[in-house]
Amino acid sequence: MRRDRTPEVIGVIFLVVALSGPWLPQWAMFILTIAFARGLVALGLMLLLRAGLVSFGQALYYCLGAYAAGALGKFIGVGDIFVQMLAGAAVAALVACVLGFLLARYRGIFFGLLSLALSMILYGLLVKNEALGSTDGFNILPSTLFGIRPAADWVRYCVVVAAAFAGLAAALLVHRYLNTPLGRLAPAIKDNEIRVEYMGASARSAIHVKYVIAAVLAGVGGALAATNVGHIDPEMAYWTTSGEFIFITILAGTGNVIAPFAGALIFGVIHTLAYDLSPNTWQMSLGAALLALIVFLPNGLWSLFARRKAA
Amino acid sequence: MVAVDGVMYSAWLFMAALGLTLIYGVMKIVNVTHGSFYALGAYAGASFTGAWLARGYPPMLSYAVLFAAALVITLAFAPLIERGILRFMYAKDEVVILLITYALFLILEDTIKLIWGVDPYFVAEPYALLGSFELAGLSYPTYNLILVGLALAMGGALAWLRHGTRVGKLLLAVIHDPEVSRAMGINVGKYYLVTFTFGSMLAALAGSFTAPTVSVVPGLGVEVIVLSFAVVVIGGLGSLPGAALGAVIVGLVRSFSVHYMPQVELFVIYFVMAMVLAFRPRGLFSLAEPRKI
Numbered sequence: 351m352r353r354d355r356t357p358e359v360i361g362v363i364f365l366v367v368a369l370s371g372p373w374l375p376q377w378a379m380f381i382l383t384i385a386f387a388r389g390l391v392a393l394g395l396m397l398l399l400r401a402g403l404v405s406f407g408q409a410l411y412y413c414l415g416a417y418a419a420g421a422l423g424k425f426i427g428v429g430d431i432f433v434q435m436l437a438g439a440a441v442a443a444l445v446a447c448v449l450g451f452l453l454a455r456y457r458g459i460f461f462g463l464l465s466l467a468l469s470m471i472l473y474g475l476l477v478k479n480e481a482l483g484s485t486d487g488f489n490i491l492p493s494t495l496f497g498i499r500p501a502a503d504w505v506r507y508c509v510v511v512a513a514a515f516a517g518l519a520a521a522l523l524v525h526r527y528l529n530t531p532l533g534r535l536a537p538a539i540k541d542n543e544i545r546v547e548y549m550g551a552s553a554r555s556a557i558h559v560k561y562v563i564a565a566v567l568a569g570v571g572g573a574l575a576a577t578n579v580g581h582i583d584p585e586m587a588y589w590t591t592s593g594e595f596i597f598i599t600i601l602a603g604t605g606n607v608i609a610p611f612a613g614a615l616i617f618g619v620i621h622t623l624a625y626d627l628s629p630n631t632w633q634m635s636l637g638a639a640l641l642a643l644i645v646f647l648p649n650g651l652w653s654l655f656a657r658r659k660a661a
Numbered sequence: 662m663v664a665v666d667g668v669m670y671s672a673w674l675f676m677a678a679l680g681l682t683l684i685y686g687v688m689k690i691v692n693v694t695h696g697s698f699y700a701l702g703a704y705a706g707a708s709f710t711g712a713w714l715a716r717g718y719p720p721m722l723s724y725a726v727l728f729a730a731a732l733v734i735t736l737a738f739a740p741l742i743e744r745g746i747l748r749f750m751y752a753k754d755e756v757v758i759l760l761i762t763y764a765l766f767l768i769l770e771d772t773i774k775l776i777w778g779v780d781p782y783f784v785a786e787p788y789a790l791l792g793s794f795e796l797a798g799l800s801y802p803t804y805n806l807i808l809v810g811l812a813l814a815m816g817g818a819l820a821w822l823r824h825g826t827r828v829g830k831l832l833l834a835v836i837h838d839p840e841v842s843r844a845m846g847i848n849v850g851k852y853y854l855v856t857f858t859f860g861s862m863l864a865a866l867a868g869s870f871t872a873p874t875v876s877v878v879p880g881l882g883v884e885v886i887v888l889s890f891a892v893v894v895i896g897g898l899g900s901l902p903g904a905a906l907g908a909v910i911v912g913l914v915r916s917f918s919v920h921y922m923p924q925v926e927l928f929v930i931y932f933v934m935a936m937v938l939a940f941r942p943r944g945l946f947s948l949a950e951p952r953k954i
Contacts, residue, residue: 474926641765
C-alpha cells in the first residue's frame with residue numbers, strides 16, 4: 351500500500367501560505383481566507399456525506415460562529431481572532447450537542463429538511479432581532495492576534511495565517527479521525543445501517559458525534575469569515591448559503607481531507623471571476639457545473655486525481 | 662380579522678405548495694425547481710398581462726391572460742426539463758435528485774434574469790380592478806377572494822383527478838410500484854412527464870396570480886420554495902390533505918404572529934416545521950413506513 355502523505359502535504363500547504371503571504375495582494379489573501387473558512391464548513395459536510403447524510407442547514411453553524419465572534423467584539427470588546435474562533439466553536443458545539451439528539455434519528459431527505467428548518471429558525475430570529483442589527487447585521491471589530499494589534503497592512507496577513515492554521519489543523523485532526531474505528535464507521539452506515547448495529551456499533555451515536563464535529567468546524571469557519579469580511583448579517587443562515595456549502599462539498603468529493611479546501615478555493619475563484627464577467631449568469635454556471643459534476647464525477651474532483659494516481 | 666388574513670395567506674400557501682406535494686407523491690422528487698416555476702409564472706403573468714393591457718384589450722380578460730401565461734410558460738420549460746434531464750436521474754438517490762433540482766433551480770434563476778432582466782415588474786390592474794369588499798368593518802381587496810377560490814378549485818380538481826378518474830387510479834398504481842405498473846403496460850414515463858408538468862403548472866399558476874399583488878423581482882422563487890417546503894413537510898410529503906392542513910396551520914400561525922408578535926413572524930413558521938418533524942418525522946398525514954434492510 352502507498353504511504354499516506356496527507357499530513358506532509360498539509361504541512362507544506364501551511365508553509366506555502368505563511369511564507370508567500372507577505373507578497374500576496376490583499377484580494378488574494380481575502381479569497382484565500384474565505385476559502386479556508388468555507389473549506390472548514392465543507393470538511394464538516396464531508397464527514398456527514400461519508401455517512402450518506404446531506405445537511406441543508408450547515409449555514410446554521412456558520413452563522414452562529416460568525417455571530418458569536420461578532421458578539422464578542424460588540425458586547426465585550428474582544429477582537430482576538432483565536433478567541434473568536436474558540437467562541438464560534440464553543441457555541442456551535444453546544445447547539446449541535448443538543449440538536450444532535452434530535453437529528454441523529456433522521457436519515458436521507460428528512461435529515462436534510464429538518465436541518466434546513468433549524469437554520470431557517472435562526473434566520474427568522476436574527477432578521478427580527480434589533481439588538482443584533484436585524485437584516486443589516488453589524489460590523490465587527492478589526493482583529494488582534496493574541497492581544498497584539500498588528501499594523502494595518504499586516505491585519506490581512508495575520509488573518510490568513512490564522513485561517514490557514516485553523517483550517518489545516520482541523521484537516522489534520524479529521525484525517526486522523528477518519529482512520530479511527532468511529533471514523534471508519536461512516537461508509538458502513540451509508541451502506542447498511544442495520545448491519546452496523548448487528549456488529550454492535552451504534553449508528554445513532556456515531557452520527558451524533560459527526561454532527562457535532564461538523565458543527566464545530568462550521569462554527570470556526572463562520573468566525574473566520576466574519577473577521578475576514580468585517581461584517582455579518584442574517585443572510586449567512588439563509589438556505590442559499592447552505593446550498594453553496596453543499597456545492598463545495600460535492601465539487602470536492604469525499605476522497606481526502608484536503609479536497610474541501612481545494613473545492614472552496616475553486617468555488618471562490620469561480621465565484622469572483624463569474625461575478626466579474628457576467629453578474630447575471632454566474633448562478634447558471636454554478637448550476638451547470640453542479641449538474642455536470644453529479645452526472646459525470648459523482649465522487650467529486652478529487653476522484654480524478656485519485657484515479658490518475660491509481661493508474 | 663386575524664383569521665381572514667390567515668385564510669387568505671393559507672390559500673396562497675396552498676397554491677404554492679400543491680404542486681410540490683404532487684410531484685413528491687408521485688415521483689419521490691423533492692423538487693427545488695418548484696420555486697423557479699413559481700417565479701417563471703409570476704414573470705410571465707406580469708409581462709403578458711402588462712402587454713395585454715398596454716394594447717388596450719379588455720382588462721376583465723386579463724385574468725384569462727394570467728392563466729394562459731402560466732400555461733404557456735410551463736409548457737415551454739417543464740417538459741424540456743423532465744425529458745431532457747430528470748428522466749435520466751430517477752434511479753439515483755432521493756438526496757442526489759434533490760441536488761440535481763437545486764442545480765436546475767440555479768440555472769433557471771439566471772434564465773429568468775436573462776429573459777426578463779433584473780428590473781421589477783408591476784401589474785396592479787387585475788388586483789385593483791375588482792375593488793374591495795367589507796367584512797366586519799374592514800375592507801379587503803376582492804382579488805384575494807379570487808385567490809382563495811383558485812386555491813380551492815386547484816385542490817378540488819387535483820382530488821377529483823386522483824380519486825374520481827381512471828387516470829387517477831392508474832396513477833395510484835404508478836405511485837405504489839412503478840416497476841409492476843410498467844410490466845402491466847402503463848406508460849410510466851408518460852405519467853412522470855405529465856405529473857411533473859402539471860405540478861410545475863400549479864406553481865406557475867400560483868406565481869402568475871400572485872404577480873398582480875406584488876412587485877415581481879429576481880429572487881422571488883427563493884423564498885417561496887422554503888415556505889412551500891415548510892407547508893408540505895408539516896402536512897406530510899406527498900399528501901394532498903396534508904398540504905391543505907399544512908397551509909392552514911402555517912397561514913394561521915403566521916397571521917397570528919404578525920398581529921400579536923411581529924418579531925417572531927418567520928421564526929414561528931420554521932419552528933412549527935421543526936416541531937412537526939421532531940414528533941412526526943413524516944408529517945401529520947403519513948403512514949408508518951417499515952425500516953428497509
